[in-house]
Amino acid sequence: MPVVASSLHPATSRNAAGGPASSHAEAANSEYLWTLNFGPQHPATHTTLRLVLTLDGEKVVKAEPDIGYLHSGFEKLGESLDFNQYVTIVDRMNYISPLANEIAWHHTVEKLLGIEITPRCTYLRTILAELMRLHDHLLCVGAVALDLGAFTAFLYFFQQRELIYDIVEYASGQRFHTSYTRVGGVLFDVNNLWADKVRSFAKNFPKIHSEVDRLLTKNRIFVDRVKGVGVLSREDAINMGCTGPIARASGVVRDLRKDEPYLAYADLDFKIAASKNGDCYARYLVRMQEMLESIKIINQAIENIPSGPVNVELEGKSVLPSKPAVYRSIEGLIHHFEMIMPNRGFKVPVEELYACTESPNGELGFYIVADGEPRAYRARCRPPSFIHFATFQHLMPGYMLSDVPAILGSLNIIAAELDR
Amino acid sequence: MDFAALNEHLGGLLKSESFRDNTRLIVPAAQLDDLMSHLKHHLGFDMLSDVTCCDYLEYPGATDRYGVIYVLVNTKTRERLVVKTFVNDPAPTLPSMYRHWKTADWTEREVYDLFGIHFTGHPNLQRILCPPEFESHALRKDYPLKGRGERHNFPVITRAES
Numbered sequence: 299m300p301v302v303a304s305s306l307h308p309a310t311s312r313n314a315a316g317g318p319a320s321s322h323a324e325a326a327n328s329e330y331l332w333t334l335n336f337g338p339q340h341p342a343t344h345t346t347l348r349l350v351l352t353l354d355g356e357k358v359v360k361a362e363p364d365i366g367y368l369h370s371g372f373e374k375l376g377e378s379l380d381f382n383q384y385v386t387i388v389d390r391m392n393y394i395s396p397l398a399n400e401i402a403w404h405h406t407v408e409k410l411l412g413i414e415i416t417p418r419c420t421y422l423r424t425i426l427a428e429l430m431r432l433h434d435h436l437l438c439v440g441a442v443a444l445d446l447g448a449f450t451a452f453l454y455f456f457q458q459r460e461l462i463y464d465i466v467e468y469a470s471g472q473r474f475h476t477s478y479t480r481v482g483g484v485l486f487d488v489n490n491l492w493a494d495k496v497r498s499f500a501k502n503f504p505k506i507h508s509e510v511d512r513l514l515t516k517n518r519i520f521v522d523r524v525k526g527v528g529v530l531s532r533e534d535a536i537n538m539g540c541t542g543p544i545a546r547a548s549g550v551v552r553d554l555r556k557d558e559p560y561l562a563y564a565d566l567d568f569k570i571a572a573s574k575n576g577d578c579y580a581r582y583l584v585r586m587q588e589m590l591e592s593i594k595i596i597n598q599a600i601e602n603i604p605s606g607p608v609n610v611e612l613e614g615k616s617v618l619p620s621k622p623a624v625y626r627s628i629e630g631l632i633h634h635f636e637m638i639m640p641n642r643g644f645k646v647p648v649e650e651l652y653a654c655t656e657s658p659n660g661e662l663g664f665y666i667v668a669d670g671e672p673r674a675y676r677a678r679c680r681p682p683s684f685i686h687f688a689t690f691q692h693l694m695p696g697y698m699l700s701d702v703p704a705i706l707g708s709l710n711i712i713a714a715e716l717d718r
Numbered sequence: 719m720d721f722a723a724l725n726e727h728l729g730g731l732l733k734s735e736s737f738r739d740n741t742r743l744i745v746p747a748a749q750l751d752d753l754m755s756h757l758k759h760h761l762g763f764d765m766l767s768d769v770t771c772c773d774y775l776e777y778p779g780a781t782d783r784y785g786v787i788y789v790l791v792n793t794k795t796r797e798r799l800v801v802k803t804f805v806n807d808p809a810p811t812l813p814s815m816y817r818h819w820k821t822a823d824w825t826e827r828e829v830y831d832l833f834g835i836h837f838t839g840h841p842n843l844q845r846i847l848c849p850p851e852f853e854s855h856a857l858r859k860d861y862p863l864k865g866r867g868e869r870h871n872f873p874v875i876t877r878a879e880s
Contacts, residue, residue, distance in 0.1 A: 369847040373832075374856060378863055409738055536764050536793055539821030550793060557796045648778060651740045652768075652789050652800055665787060667772045675777060676857075680768040680789070688824040717847055 331359060334699070338367050342445050342703035345713035349690075349706075353699060361694035361702075363687055368717040376677025381407045381481050381644060382618075384677065389475040391679065392715040394437050395430035397466065398657040400479040405560060406653040406664040411644060413482050413610055421603040422488060423479070424562040425496060426466075427655070428592040428599070432503070433462050434658030434710070435543075435585045435592075442582065442707035443514055446523045451510045458499075458506055465495050481644070482617035483609030493600055500596045507589060515586070524578035528693045528705035531576060538692070539685045542660025544709060547584045548576035554656035561655075566598050578708040643672035650676075659683060659710055683709075683716040724761075728753055742800045750803045751813040754788070758818045763790040763799060766819035769826055771833045775859040784810050784835060805835060814840035832857040 336342075336349035343349075346367040352360040372391065376384050381404075388399040401423050408415060415423075440455035463473045469488050470478035478485050514520050530540070535548035545552055553570045555563040571587035573580035609617045618637050623630030636642045646668045654663030660682035667676040686709045693705055724743075725732040732753070733744040745753050757763040767789040774780035782804035790799045805812055814837035815822040826837045827846040834855035837843055845852065852868060854861050 366845075366847040366849065371856060374863060412738075534820075537820050539766055539768075539819065541767075552793055552796075558798075647737075649737045650772075651737050652787075652798075653738075653740075654767075661767065663768060663789070665768070665770055665789070667777075669777055676772040678768075678770040678772075678787075680770075684824060684828075685768075685821060688821070692820075 328354075330354065336702060342706065343713075344441060345711075347687075347711065347713045347716065349702070351694075351699070351702070356699045358694050358697055358699060358702070361691050363690055365687065365713075366717055368713050370718070372718040373677055373679060376674050378673065380673040381411075384674070385479060386475065386477045388679070389477055390714060391681065391718060392434070392657065392659065392662075392683070392712045393474070394712055395434040395658050396474065396476055397426045397478060398430040398434070398655070399662065400477070401427050401430075401561075402655040402657060402662045403664055404479045404481060405655050406651070406666055407481055409653045410649065410651055410666050410668055411481065411646060415482060416607055416610060417604040418487075418606050418608045419483050419610075420562045421599050422484060422608065424566070425596055425599045425603070426469075426478070427561065428595045429462050429465060429496075431592045431658040432589055433459055435589050436462075438658075438707070438710040439510070439514075439582060439585050442524070442578075442704065443520065445703035445707050446520060448514060448517070448520055451513050454506055454510050454513075458503060461499050465492070465499060468492050468495060480609070480617060487608040493603070496596060496600050500593050500600070503593055504590065507586070507593075511586060515583070521579060523700075524582060524704050524708070527578045527697060527701050528708060529575070529577045530689065530693060532574075534689070534692065535576070538689045540660070540689060541685070542656065542658070542682055543571075543581055543584045543588060544660065544686055544689075546570065546572040547580035549574040554654060554661060558654075562599060563595075565602075566595050568595050578704050581708040646670050646672060652680075654680065657682060659712070659715075660686065679718060681715045681718060683712050684718075687711050687716055724753075724756070727756060740800055741798075742802055745801060745803050747803050747805050747812055750801075753801065754815055754818055757790060757799070757801070762792045762794055763797075765791040765793055766815060766821040766825075767791050767798075769815070769822055769829060771829045771835060771857075773833060773857065773859045782806055784833060786812060786829065786835060788815070810835045811838060812836070813838055814843075816840055831855070834858070 331352050331354055334351045334353055336351055338346045338348040348364040348367065350362045350364060351358055372387050375387050379387065385400050385403060388403045389396040391399050436455040436459050440452040444452040466476055467473045469492055470476040470485060530548045532549040535545045535550050540548065541552065549572065551570060551572045556570060568591045571584045571591060573584055619630045619633045624634045648668065648670045650665070650667040652663055652665045654661045661680065662682055663680035665678035666674045669675040690709065721734050728745070728749050731746050731749050735742045735744065770787050772785045772787065774783055774785055784805045786803050786805065788801040790801060803812065812835060814826055816826065817839065824846060826840055827843060829835050830837060830843055831845040831847050832855055844850070848856060854866065
């Protein structure tokens, strides 16, 4: 196990808060330090992000993330696309769990417009949100294992991700960027065959999970690389705004699914996984446990999904009519026209609000300012990756260069969401 | 949260609004630091969830230009609060919240980058998403969606020069 707090050299000492010690400033001027450019293209960053590391031998003295390589103005685009069109952009933020972004976006829009979605849609979105949590955690755990040399676990988990892709494709027609949710509902309803696919996935998943659990959790090589590495204290986690699995691994027992229940979470029985250690190993364990809880939620929701319409009533003039209605009836055609033409459509209040959901990575919130037009005047996204990556410069000093992939992986930074 | 007591502490300059489940406090820029410090140290808002901004240039009925928005969370009572303050051209400036919450580090840099609002007391107020050579502030309403051709005029380093 790497030595965390070495007293050999001032440059490697760490204060209790986990931040860089004051001696770092003087150490940064010393000649024996060298600089390493980590990224923008590096196998362990997985996406395009750059770290400038100042090293003393192999010990990291200072880590400066340099971000913005994938900045593509998503928030600016949100000001010219309407509430339904923008779903194609939010898809591309955290593309590891696209539906979680869509659900968060339309959750906010529906709250702004005052739309109450149908019970069937609530349950359907809950199932999809939990599938996305699995989707994200599977990749995160798999990729950490891969970066630390455990290739098998990655393949086992990636195969499960393929099954989730199949389920999502069956519902929406798309594997990756699904664009499935709509204001007041979803694009298509699901059928019994889809439910069977979800059931069989949920039935077989715990077996794969336990195999990977046996491969990693007590694996000496893996545990030595992650235990005691990248410790984030409870106070720091709160002060730096951490949410989701990262905060829970540091003992901040906060989960929006329980604290501010949305969708169907209030009716379902599940537990919150948490740990007190705050290191990479704790974050790994929290994610592994959350996957089993997600399966529990999916099992309950798929058995209790109500029948009935999946979209809200057409009278509310907030949801698009189905294609057969548009092509075969004059009312449907008029309704469609009213919704699609730029000067008609949604009745939007001149107001603003913040709403958030518990995405796999943490609190994913949107702040929408509306000026009465059918599109957002300002569409701010609160991306968990952005908030979490800001902790990296405080987590890294004092650890070895080889700990960079472990810490980076455990924070689960998705660069597209980070830079937007 | 007792709004009346809080307003008295701030000298009656506070305004409260609510919409759906959001509670908003509108505070003059001069009293922002006072309010935030009170919220953090006496009312238990220990987490700053987000800092963002909106340019109200074309907003119906708006009198001020930039609204800076802080989303606060009390992790014990699960309470959520939105604090909003307004600043104007030519030199929009606010005190940095970094000394209360470290979340403000990157979020305020982003607001500086995309809206051009200065935060005094911020340890490292540099552009974060756009490159340092970029001169405009992209999310301001007077900045066009298609940009001003900055990308086409970026200096190109050829292989011979490198």
